[in-house]
Amino acid sequence: MFHYTVMTDKNIDEACETLENQLKEEQFGVLWDFDLKSKLNEKGLDFNREFRILEVCNPKEAQRVLNQNLMVGYFLPCKMVVYKDGDQTKIGMPKPTSLVTMVDDQEITDMAEDIEKRLIACMDKSV
Template sequence: MIDYTIFTKKNMEEAIQSLEESLKEEKFGVLWKFDIKEKLQEKGLEFEKEFKVLEVCNPHEAQRVLSENEMAGYFLPCKIVVYEDNGQTKIGMPKPTALINLLNNETLKQIAKDIEERLMRCIDKSI
């Protein structure tokens, strides 16, 4: 599986707020929140679903990954999405291990596994 996605009973804003709090505990910060619905509507396109992308980063981990292989920068920062699907709020992310496997580097695979587990805990805590 290349992604990790869960349901939450929280609404979008509650889920994002809770997620941001759990990310801080793991020393990840939200660099940017991208509201896809708003951006598409701004461009004159109809899109009814709420869909937000959070770009998250732990500077220490980013430095470790980039020092090992600069090509890993193509996968940074990590993305977590919060969106509505059939009236339910979902939180998900592409798994860092799935992405980093493309570089075929054992050290990076171990770092990605650790980051993935930490981000999954953050998502789980936020439900």
């Protein structure tokens, strides 16, 4: 699987707030919280599902991976999504280890594994 997704009984706002607090514990900040539903509706498009895209970053980790391989910048910042799927709220992300397979660099893969474990822990604690 290219992604990791968890389900929660929280509403979208609660899930985003809890996730952001958990990310802070791992020194990841939310750079951007994009409300896709609102933006599409603003453009006159009918989209009724709650869907938020969070761009998250740990500056020290970003510096570390970019110093190793600039091509990893194509995958930064990390994306996380929080959305409604039926009655369930889901929190998900593309796995960093899946993305970095394209750069074929074992040191980057090792770094991505560490970052992925930390982000998964944040998601798991957010449910």
